[in-house]
Amino acid sequence: MLLRSLLLLLAIVAAAPRCVADDGYRLWLKYDLVADATQRAQFRAVAQYIAASGNDVVLKTAAAELQRGLQGLLGQAVPVVAAAPVGTQRGVVLTINPTANVFGSSTSRDAYHIAPQGRHLAVTGRSGAGVLYGVFALLRQLQTGQAIANLTLTSSPRIQYRLLNHWDNPNGTVERGYAGASIWKWNELPQRLDPRYTDYARANASIGLNGVAINNVNASARYLTPEYLEKVKALAGVFRPYGIRVYLSVFWAAPKVIGGLKTADPLDPQVQQWWAAKTEEIYRVIPDFGGFLVKANSEGEPGPQDYGRNHAEGANMLAAALGAHDGIVMWRAFVYKAGSDDRFKQAYEEFKPLDGKFAPKVLVQVKNGPIDFQAREPFHPLFGAMPRTPLVLEVQLTQEYLGMATHLVYLAPLFKECLNADTQTQGPGSTVARVVDGSLDQHRLSGIAGVANIGADRNWTGHPLGQANWYAFGRLAWDHTLSSAAIATEWTKMTLTREPRAVASIVDLMDRSRDIYVRYTTPLGLHHIMGQNIHYGPEPWLAQAGRPDWTAVYYHKADSAGLGFNRTATGSNALALYSAGVQQEWGDPQTCPLNYLLWFHHVGWRQPLPTGRSLWHELVTRYYTGADSVTWMQQRWASVQPAVDAALHADVAARLEIQRREALWWRDACVLYFQTYSKQPIPAPFAPPTRTLAEVKNLVDLYQLK
Ligand code: BDP
Numbered sequence: 001m002l003l004r005s006l007l008l009l010l011a012i013v014a015a016a017p018r019c020v021a022d023d024g025y026r027l028w029l030k031y032d033l034v035a036d037a038t039q040r041a042q043f044r045a046v047a048q049y050i051a052a053s054g055n056d057v058v059l060k061t062a063a064a065e066l067q068r069g070l071q072g073l074l075g076q077a078v079p080v081v082a083a084a085p086v087g088t089q090r091g092v093v094l095t096i097n098p099t100a101n102v103f104g105s106s107t108s109r110d111a112y113h114i115a116p117q118g119r120h121l122a123v124t125g126r127s128g129a130g131v132l133y134g135v136f137a138l139l140r141q142l143q144t145g146q147a148i149a150n151l152t153l154t155s156s157p158r159i160q161y162r163l164l165n166h167w168d169n170p171n172g173t174v175e176r177g178y179a180g181a182s183i184w185k186w187n188e189l190p191q192r193l194d195p196r197y198t199d200y201a202r203a204n205a206s207i208g209l210n211g212v213a214i215n216n217v218n219a220s221a222r223y224l225t226p227e228y229l230e231k232v233k234a235l236a237g238v239f240r241p242y243g244i245r246v247y248l249s250v251f252w253a254a255p256k257v258i259g260g261l262k263t264a265d266p267l268d269p270q271v272q273q274w275w276a277a278k279t280e281e282i283y284r285v286i287p288d289f290g291g292f293l294v295k296a297n298s299e300g301e302p303g304p305q306d307y308g309r310n311h312a313e314g315a316n317m318l319a320a321a322l323g324a325h326d327g328i329v330m331w332r333a334f335v336y337k338a339g340s341d342d343r344f345k346q347a348y349e350e351f352k353p354l355d356g357k358f359a360p361k362v363l364v365q366v367k368n369g370p371i372d373f374q375a376r377e378p379f380h381p382l383f384g385a386m387p388r389t390p391l392v393l394e395v396q397l398t399q400e401y402l403g404m405a406t407h408l409v410y411l412a413p414l415f416k417e418c419l420n421a422d423t424q425t426q427g428p429g430s431t432v433a434r435v436v437d438g439s440l441d442q443h444r445l446s447g448i449a450g451v452a453n454i455g456a457d458r459n460w461t462g463h464p465l466g467q468a469n470w471y472a473f474g475r476l477a478w479d480h481t482l483s484s485a486a487i488a489t490e491w492t493k494m495t496l497t498r499e500p501r502a503v504a505s506i507v508d509l510m511d512r513s514r515d516i517y518v519r520y521t522t523p524l525g526l527h528h529i530m531g532q533n534i535h536y537g538p539e540p541w542l543a544q545a546g547r548p549d550w551t552a553v554y555y556h557k558a559d560s561a562g563l564g565f566n567r568t569a570t571g572s573n574a575l576a577l578y579s580a581g582v583q584q585e586w587g588d589p590q591t592c593p594l595n596y597l598l599w600f601h602h603v604g605w606r607q608p609l610p611t612g613r614s615l616w617h618e619l620v621t622r623y624y625t626g627a628d629s630v631t632w633m634q635q636r637w638a639s640v641q642p643a644v645d646a647a648l649h650a651d652v653a654a655r656l657e658i659q660r661r662e663a664l665w666w667r668d669a670c671v672l673y674f675q676t677y678s679k680q681p682i683p684a685p686f687a688p689p690t691r692t693l694a695e696v697k698n699l700v701d702l703y704q705l706k
Contacts, residue, residue: 024459031072058128129243179455207474384423405462519626564598
């Protein structure tokens with residue numbers, strides 16, 4: 001009996017498919033065996049060994065990663081040797097050569113060049129990091145099934161500082177983090193280094209990121225204490241072999257809170273001295289420390305304005321504290337004060353006059369749009385308006401206003417929309433991308449920051465497809481000219497499947513997802529009408545909050561005449577912050593892109609739009625077709641089921657079902673609420689919602705835990 005059960009068990013185990021459920025931990029670095037035997041043989045022929053010499057720690061990482069990747073992809077061990085052996089064997093040769101003439105016009109230390117060299121494939125980097133990026137590029141070729149024998153590839157990043165910003169707190173929570181707790185286990189550091197830190201660093205390096213601000217911009221002063229610096233040092237030690245530097249968000253009033261001073265006035269000599277000494281202390285502990293990220297005089301955080309000083313005086317004081325160290329200050333421009341007629345204008349009004357007043361080590365960090373990471377915003381008017389200051393573009397990977405880790409929203413199209421936007425400040429072609437990469441104003445420094453969507457969840461991002469947003473951010477930080485679809489294709493092939501029809505379907509689904517989200521939540525340029533408490537779900541009727549600019553009615557301005565925020569000269573005139581060309585296009589409701597219409601115009605309900613429909617008709621159409629599109633997304637996802645890991649497929653399918661319900665929730669809430677102003681019926685062929693506004697409001701109140 002026992003024997004029979006045992007045999008039965010064995011038979012079951014043998015019949016089960018070999019692969020285990022994919023829990024998402026390996027991200028896009030799965031290195032599974034290449035299925036096609038011919039291709040595998042071709043790859044093997046080229047990579048019989050890896051040659052790498054020297055003591056550079058990042059070069060060693062590169063060799064180890066290539067070995068690991070080849071072993072998995074080819075299913076056999078590939079030795080790492082100091083020098084290519086004589087004979088006929090072919091291998092991959094990794095070399096650092098700062099003076100080689102192979103990197104094109106780029107001067108970046110991160111540049112790499114891959115090319116056949118005799119019987120070998122040479123990966124040359126200007127630094128160890130360059131080699132590491134080259135190795136990851138090579139592995140990407142293999143993972144996406146492309147030939148490598150004659151591969152010739154030269155690449156260098158367009159942006160110098162490519163950072164993730166973690167909004168992680170010392171107590172293990174993450175501000176607006178939807179993938180579990182923080183990945184940093186402060187209570188265990190520095191003694192225990194979770195292996196996850198290394199995999200995190202690998203993942204970042206694989207997409208070209210080279211910096212990590214590890215703590216929340218709403219910063220605790222605690223990170224600057226000796227006790228915490230030891231912990232930060234331990235993390236820096238894990239990241240260093242991957243070419244990644246650590247940065248800290250600082251609490252402006254730290255000299256008072258942990259320094260015992262009476263003031264944090266940046267012009268006070270004692271305060272200056274405190275920061276200089278603190279900075280020296282940090283560099284003693286972490287010699288390659290990257291620098292400071294600062295949120296000051298914003299949302300209740302202290303700052304130099306508390307002492308009558310401006311942002312430049314604050315930032316420059318920190319820059320002076322950095323002295324000769326190779327560090328920078330990233331000073332955030334996310335500021336808005338209560339009581340202004342239009343929050344849209346405030347960062348511009350505070351920062352534009354300071355252009356040219358910042359010290360050379362300071363970069364000003366600007367969110368992609370003027371309000372706050374909405375599903376769609378026009379580009380921030382500071383881009384192009386501060387030619388004498390390097391501006392860091394800050395985007396959000398964590399989906400604070402985009403359905404958190406429940407809704408499938410691929411963000412590359414959002415990032416690209418901002419990067420490709422033409423500020424026209426120096427004629428056509430003055431894109432945000434060229435402002436940010438420094439090429440428009442010939443800046444020596446350039447930077448881009450993504451607010452991380454990573455947490456302690458096994459699959460890192462909660463939603464399995466959230467990983468694609470992390471991936472896309474890194475790829476665009478390296479090269480903002482890559483297309484969203486190309487990035488989605490790479491990611492899908494490495495992470496989900498290489499079955500061509502499934503890849504095409506998934507990429508299509510991803511590439512349309514952001515537009516669909518906009519349609520069922522905030523079409524035609526509506527913004528900031530979400531549930532206020534947790535920034536989730538609809539709450540367009542919200543009229544009372546801690547501040548007027550935290551309500552929804554402040555932004556949509558619905559009345560019996562129409563809908564939208566008049567930001568033209570007859571309204572708040574925020575449009576005047578843009579260059580003449582942009583003003584001309586966006587200032588006229590006839591030529592303003594429909595996607596931005598209600599950002600800038602109060603439009604009559606019956607006003608005909610270029611689509612041939614009235615505003616009301618168009619609005620309803622978008623809400624309904626947007627919500628319907630989620631069903632299309634579900635169908636698309638269902639169609640790829642055979643090609644994708646079963647557990648992962650089921651997970652995404654379940655989240656899509658929530659998304660479908662919540663799209664209907666958004667649709668009903670918004671059309672029913674705006675209908676109280678438009679006083680018009682839901683046009684055919686759309687069927688009116690089957691629930692009342694009161695019922696939907698009740699649902700929202702429950703959700704917001706009021
Ligand atoms: C908003 C978030 C808030 C952040 C703030 C910021 O709601 O939690 O602290 O931005 O960027 O999006 O500083």
